[in-house]
Amino acid sequence: MPSHDPKNMTNAPDTGTGTLGKALALVDIVVSSDRPLRFTDILDIASQPRGTLHRQLSHLVEEGLLSLRGDLTYEPGLRLLKFAARAWAGNEFRAIAAPHLRKLHEETGETVHLGVLRGSEVVYLDKVESRQTVRMQSQIGNASPVYCTGLGKAALSALSPVALREVVSQLVFRTFTDNTHRDAISLMSDLDEARRLGYAFDREEHEAEIRCVAAAIHAEGLSFTGGISVTGPAYRVTMEQLEGWAPSVRRIAAVISEEAALKLGPGR
Amino acid sequence: MPSHDPKNMTNAPDTGTGTLGKALALVDIVVSSDRPLRFTDILDIASQPRGTLHRQLSHLVEEGLLSLRGDLTYEPGLRLLKFAARAWAGNEFRAIAAPHLRKLHEETGETVHLGVLRGSEVVYLDKVESRQTVRMQSQIGNASPVYCTGLGKAALSALSPVALREVVSQLVFRTFTDNTHRDAISLMSDLDEARRLGYAFDREEHEAEIRCVAAAIHAEGLSFTGGISVTGPAYRVTMEQLEGWAPSVRRIAAVISEEAALKLGPGR
DNA sequence: GATATAGTTCCGAATAATGGAACTTTTCAT
DNA sequence: ATGAAAAGTTCCATTATTCGGAACTATATC
Numbered sequence: 001m002p003s004h005d006p007k008n009m010t011n012a013p014d015t016g017t018g019t020l021g022k023a024l025a026l027v028d029i030v031v032s033s034d035r036p037l038r039f040t041d042i043l044d045i046a047s048q049p050r051g052t053l054h055r056q057l058s059h060l061v062e063e064g065l066l067s068l069r070g071d072l073t074y075e076p077g078l079r080l081l082k083f084a085a086r087a088w089a090g091n092e093f094r095a096i097a098a099p100h101l102r103k104l105h106e107e108t109g110e111t112v113h114l115g116v117l118r119g120s121e122v123v124y125l126d127k128v129e130s131r132q133t134v135r136m137q138s139q140i141g142n143a144s145p146v147y148c149t150g151l152g153k154a155a156l157s158a159l160s161p162v163a164l165r166e167v168v169s170q171l172v173f174r175t176f177t178d179n180t181h182r183d184a185i186s187l188m189s190d191l192d193e194a195r196r197l198g199y200a201f202d203r204e205e206h207e208a209e210i211r212c213v214a215a216a217i218h219a220e221g222l223s224f225t226g227g228i229s230v231t232g233p234a235y236r237v238t239m240e241q242l243e244g245w246a247p248s249v250r251r252i253a254a255v256i257s258e259e260a261a262l263k264l265g266p267g268r
Numbered sequence: 269m270p271s272h273d274p275k276n277m278t279n280a281p282d283t284g285t286g287t288l289g290k291a292l293a294l295v296d297i298v299v300s301s302d303r304p305l306r307f308t309d310i311l312d313i314a315s316q317p318r319g320t321l322h323r324q325l326s327h328l329v330e331e332g333l334l335s336l337r338g339d340l341t342y343e344p345g346l347r348l349l350k351f352a353a354r355a356w357a358g359n360e361f362r363a364i365a366a367p368h369l370r371k372l373h374e375e376t377g378e379t380v381h382l383g384v385l386r387g388s389e390v391v392y393l394d395k396v397e398s399r400q401t402v403r404m405q406s407q408i409g410n411a412s413p414v415y416c417t418g419l420g421k422a423a424l425s426a427l428s429p430v431a432l433r434e435v436v437s438q439l440v441f442r443t444f445t446d447n448t449h450r451d452a453i454s455l456m457s458d459l460d461e462a463r464r465l466g467y468a469f470d471r472e473e474h475e476a477e478i479r480c481v482a483a484a485i486h487a488e489g490l491s492f493t494g495g496i497s498v499t500g501p502a503y504r505v506t507m508e509q510l511e512g513w514a515p516s517v518r519r520i521a522a523v524i525s526e527e528a529a530l531k532l533g534p535g536r
Numbered sequence: 537g538a539t540a541t542a543g544t545t546c547c548g549a550a551t552a553a554t555g556g557a558a559c560t561t562t563t564c565a566t
Numbered sequence: 567a568t569g570a571a572a573a574g575t576t577c578c579a580t581t582a583t584t585c586g587g588a589a590c591t592a593t594a595t596c
Binding site: 077 | 289295299300331345347349351352353384386393410411491
């Protein structure tokens with residue numbers, strides 16, 4: 001049972017809010033699993049009595065959040081897609097940032113991401129890529145850990161000390177590559193660098209052979225923190241190359257910040 | 269993946285599976301609205317006492333399904349995106365159909381859709397389009413009425429009489445264009461045609477200047493019904509042209525049906 | 537500055553969720 | 567085939583959560 005973060009609409013995975021929270025925890029389990037889960041599989045993961053679990057799953061299926069296949073495995077329901085499609089299409093922040101992302105892509109030729117902080121994760125909102133083979137890229141909507149992505153570290157570097165402490169205190173450091181930060185101390189020194197420079201790097205920390213440079217999107221009156229990043233494969237993109245792009249990334253992030261703060265009102 | 273759901277699956281104010289159903293009805297309201305909704309707006313739409321509504325919304329915000337902006341309007345939460353991204357990426361049916369959709373697109377040059385029936389709506393699962401300007405097209409995940417889309421009518425034509433009656437009895441006919449079906453009788457004659465031919469047309473019934481031809485995806489042991497369609501603007505795509513493509517559409521739908529039935533097991 | 541409107545909190549009453557146990561179906565070894 | 571074990575489903579008295587009216591605070595309007 002993780003703690004309950006007090007503020008911030010972008011919330012961390014909380015095992016909290018009564019009935020709803022428990023139901024969504026189950027959706028999370030099904031959605032996050034790479035293989036199909038049978039009733040008993042879920043029973044093992046979720047600590048719930050059988051009767052209870054069965055009823056909850058039934059409700060979720062009835063509501064279209066999950067779907068029960070003929071082989072008795074559960075899969076994500078179509079209603080999730082419907083929700084998300086409208087959520088994405090109607091997202092003002094994404095719309096504001098889109099043209100700037102394209103500009104940055106034209107300048108660098110590499111993949112450009114837009115993301116925002118949600119608890120201890122970064123959720124990707126948009127992506128511009130050269131080769132458009134996949135249409136709705138799996139990346140959009142995906143959530144990655146903050147501590148090992150350029151975008152995540154850039155965003156963290158823009159947080160207030162209090163908010164940062166809140167997030168960091170909840171981090172569980174999982175090691176993805178040799179370069180993944182293994183503790184808060186190590187992460188903090190990277191954040192210091194990011195604050196000093198105005199941009200952050202991912203030095204193959206999340207995935208081997210993948211590098212990126214990112215800058216935070218953050219402004220007075222903007223009640224969320226996010227960022228943009230330029231990502232490329234190590235064989236094509238050197239650290240020097242990234243450093244060359246960094247000022248542009250920082251500049252464009254600043255432009256988006258300003259525009260977003262303006263258009264998303266004094267609050268948001 | 270709509271199983272034999274007893275009733276009421278669309279965005280109508282749900283009879284409600286207890287607490288969860290009521291909560292999701294609120295998500296639906298917020299997600300479906302084109303303009304930002306304030307507390308009072310939602311209060312007018314959802315028939316709930318103020319105290320109740322306020323608590324429910326608070327829970328939804330806490331869980332990340334909704335987000336409360338600074339101007340006190342509610343917007344869809346990021347967690348929805350996270351859910352959907354994985355749901356989409358992991359959808360086997362979509363993956364099976366994808367190469368066939370591309371083939372059909374190469375053959376016709378027009379936009380190809382994949383969708384499935386969910387209650388009285390069609391939910392689009394995938395799309396192949398020539399000009400890829402938008403990345404995660406709003407179309408994917410979108411839900412359209414069954415009675416005025418080619419894909420919807422094709423899917424309906426493949427249903428058993430019992431299942432069809434169930435769906436039709438719930439339809440509310442809204443008029444989008446001069447050609448939109450206004451009642452079940454009119455729709456039924458179209459379905460008869462679709463059953464006879466093995467494909468269905470959308471003769472500018474949902475949107476003016478937009479036509480399409482579609483065929484059902486349906487098979488023994490496949491517990492959902494869907495379809496594929498080729499869509500184009502009226503100025504470029506004549507009815508004759510659509511009729512020319514129809515056999516291909518029907519054939520490819522049959523291939524997908526077979527393959528899906530095989531790979532998605534004996535059950536759904 | 538007074539009044540109306542919007543948004544938030546509280547708490548006893550009502551209702552829906554809980555979870556143990558019994559029951560049915562499927563799977564697997566013999 | 568047969569029986570036993572595992573998986574999945576249903577039931578219902580108990581318990582915890584939600585409900586919703588009313589009181590309260592903040593914000594907009596005149």
